[in-house]
Amino acid sequence: MLIRTPADLGAVIRDRRKxxxxxxxxxxxxxxxSRQWVIxxxxxxxxxxxxxxxxxxxxxxxxxxxxxxxETNEPPSDGVDIDAIVASARKAKP
Known part of the structure; x- marks a missing residue:
């Protein structure tokens, strides 16, 4: 999957950090x-x-x-499934 928005990239960074x-x-x-920048x-x-x-x-x-x-909607076979990370991050929002 492609990272299409800053929110997608933020979700990947947060998931990897955790x-x-x-x-x-x-x-x-x-x-x-600063920590605020990371937030x-x-x-x-x-x-x-x-x-x-x-x-x-x-x-x-x-x-x-x-x-x-x-273009393909398939995640790379050796990569991270960004779709799953983004979907999980969106579900976690209050």
Whole structure:
């Protein structure tokens, strides 16, 4: 699945951070950002600084793939099912 919105990306970052058992403050320190910045990114803030987002993705071990090719709705066989992560995050909202 493609990440289509800042909220989709935030859900992936939050899910991976939790999977690695990192709290927001620890991730923020590793990125060189504030905890508030991590909170905003995880909530899908659309104006997050790209350099920090890329640093977060790198620190969390998230693979960023910019492949150009035919569109498909199938998740990569060796990747994370982003559809499931996003659906889970949407269900968790109050």
């Amino acid at each position: 999977h690695l058992k990192l709290d927001q403050a620890t991730l923020a320190r590793r990125i060189g950002a 905003e990114v995880e909530r899908g803030h659309p104006r997050a600084e790209l350099a920090l987002v890329l640093r977060a993705i790198d620190i969390l071990g998230i693979r960023l793939d910019a492949t150009v090719g035919p």
